[in-house]
Amino acid sequence: MRNGDLGFWQAVQTPPGPAPAPGLEADLEVDTVIVGGGYTGLWTALALAERDPSHRIAILEAEHFGFGASGRNGGWLSAKPVGKRRVLADRFGRDRVVATERLLLEAMRAIPSILEAAGHPIDAHPGGWLQIARTRAELERCEAAVADARSWGLDASRVRILDAKAVRARIGVAGAVGGISSPDNVRIDPMALINGLCALADAANIQRYGDSRVVSISKRAVATARGHRVHARHVVVATEGYSSALPSRSRQLLPLNSAMIATRQLTTDEWEQVGWQGREGIAGSAHTYFYGQRTPDDRIILGGRGKPYRFGSAFDDRGRVDAATVRSLEALTTELFGIHDLRAEFAWCGVLGVARDWTPFIDADPDASIVDVGGYAGQGVTASKVAGEAVAAIIGGDPTGGGLPWVRPRPRRWEPEPLRWIGANGLYRAYSLADAIEARTGRTSVVAKAADLFAGR
Numbered sequence: 001m002r003n004g005d006l007g008f009w010q011a012v013q014t015p016p017g018p019a020p021a022p023g024l025e026a027d028l029e030v031d032t033v034i035v036g037g038g039y040t041g042l043w044t045a046l047a048l049a050e051r052d053p054s055h056r057i058a059i060l061e062a063e064h065f066g067f068g069a070s071g072r073n074g075g076w077l078s079a080k081p082v083g084k085r086r087v088l089a090d091r092f093g094r095d096r097v098v099a100t101e102r103l104l105l106e107a108m109r110a111i112p113s114i115l116e117a118a119g120h121p122i123d124a125h126p127g128g129w130l131q132i133a134r135t136r137a138e139l140e141r142c143e144a145a146v147a148d149a150r151s152w153g154l155d156a157s158r159v160r161i162l163d164a165k166a167v168r169a170r171i172g173v174a175g176a177v178g179g180i181s182s183p184d185n186v187r188i189d190p191m192a193l194i195n196g197l198c199a200l201a202d203a204a205n206i207q208r209y210g211d212s213r214v215v216s217i218s219k220r221a222v223a224t225a226r227g228h229r230v231h232a233r234h235v236v237v238a239t240e241g242y243s244s245a246l247p248s249r250s251r252q253l254l255p256l257n258s259a260m261i262a263t264r265q266l267t268t269d270e271w272e273q274v275g276w277q278g279r280e281g282i283a284g285s286a287h288t289y290f291y292g293q294r295t296p297d298d299r300i301i302l303g304g305r306g307k308p309y310r311f312g313s314a315f316d317d318r319g320r321v322d323a324a325t326v327r328s329l330e331a332l333t334t335e336l337f338g339i340h341d342l343r344a345e346f347a348w349c350g351v352l353g354v355a356r357d358w359t360p361f362i363d364a365d366p367d368a369s370i371v372d373v374g375g376y377a378g379q380g381v382t383a384s385k386v387a388g389e390a391v392a393a394i395i396g397g398d399p400t401g402g403g404l405p406w407v408r409p410r411p412r413r414w415e416p417e418p419l420r421w422i423g424a425n426g427l428y429r430a431y432s433l434a435d436a437i438e439a440r441t442g443r444t445s446v447v448a449k450a451a452d453l454f455a456g457r
């Protein structure tokens, strides 16, 4: 088994990728410097270049482009709502929330075409998503989620309940009692998207620097670990789940860890048994959530369980997954699909950024000299394009970022340690317990309701 780095996504990239990004070796002056070479940094740079091709842009990445969540995610390019609708509607009104969801849908549809047209396809398959319920309590939550979606204007063409038979007709998951189906997801290769965006950035004369960790951020300048300074009118901080390592941002975004495995390739007979011909993105409805996709070379990728949070907002060791988590993901895959020997051939993990109110933010000072962006809570593949365009609009002189409600002051900070560690890991335990209770009783457990209240979800 290959454990760590970008896992399966690294292994399947066909060279040559984009030109390697050199380290920054001297001081530099540009119009905008972006810290972080993931989707947010790249989409922001591309949106700025499109608005004004003469705008000088540099992106500084601590490791290599796509090192973060962008190069190692589950490949759901989805139009699911990002963050909590209520949080945004209370402040900006319902229409702005509905408009944001329309932007996400447009971005989901546009991204594969943009990359395809530029000659950098991302292995896109528009199979939608399928959320599977395996207990009565899970099904009730699915029904409530669909009723809520209706109240936000999503009709049956966007999201609907499936009964057990309809789920089984699409995928053979043991114990499925129903679920939710939506066409709003495209399965992609996340690292191919990074490679394509890097190539587009190079073509737009955006300066990309790898191996260039930023250690201090001030108005109109950043400094790297090697002692070089980049002066700029605008500094964009796009470090998402890694922001806690930056001075003055240690409690802004909680780095939640998510682990994934890719199984061996399944045989034709096994696929006959599993079905999954539509290659939908799949997810569970338990509180300890799982998500997955069927790869083009016919493996199952499953993500979820693991060590959700490390003390002091620390990060994983270059994507390595502990043996217990690998075993638990293998056991879950076997349990779901009823196929023995579904061992992991790849395992990897990474961090995603969660704001205290579980909702993204784009926080800019009045002259946009520093813009902080992130907090997609594990749903940034599509959202990063929407956010990047809003950041570019802010830098272009529109402080509302085109009216996107994510443009708001950053939410209150997370609690100091050890409260943060106790809270995050205690909640995960509570959700695991709630799942076990629900499997027995069939009703949503009060433990889960209490945990939701405590988490602010």
Ligand SMILES: Cc1cc2nc3c(=O)[nH]c(=O)nc-3n(C[C@H](O)[C@H](O)[C@H](O)COP(=O)(O)OP(=O)(O)OC[C@H]3O[C@@H](n4cnc5c(N)ncnc54)[C@H](O)[C@@H]3O)c2cc1C
Pocket: 035, 036, 037, 038, 039, 040, 041, 060, 061, 062, 063, 064, 065, 066, 067, 068, 069, 070, 071, 072, 073, 074, 075, 076, 077, 078, 212, 213, 214, 215, 238, 239, 240, 241, 242, 243, 246, 257, 258, 259, 260, 303, 349, 350, 351, 352, 353, 374, 376, 377, 378, 379, 380, 381, 382, 383, 384
């Ligand atoms: C395992 C996993 C599965 C996921 N699955 C999905 C999914 O299927 N669908 C979905 O929508 N979302 C998913 N997400 C979330 C999604 O990948 C992220 O929301 C998105 O990639 C965030 O992009 P980003 O550019 O903001 O951050 P990142 O991609 O994390 O990029 C931040 C970059 O900043 C760099 N950096 C950090 N500190 C510094 C510094 N001091 N100086 C310079 N550079 C620095 C990092 O090295 C990193 O490359 C998943 C996340 C994980 C971890």
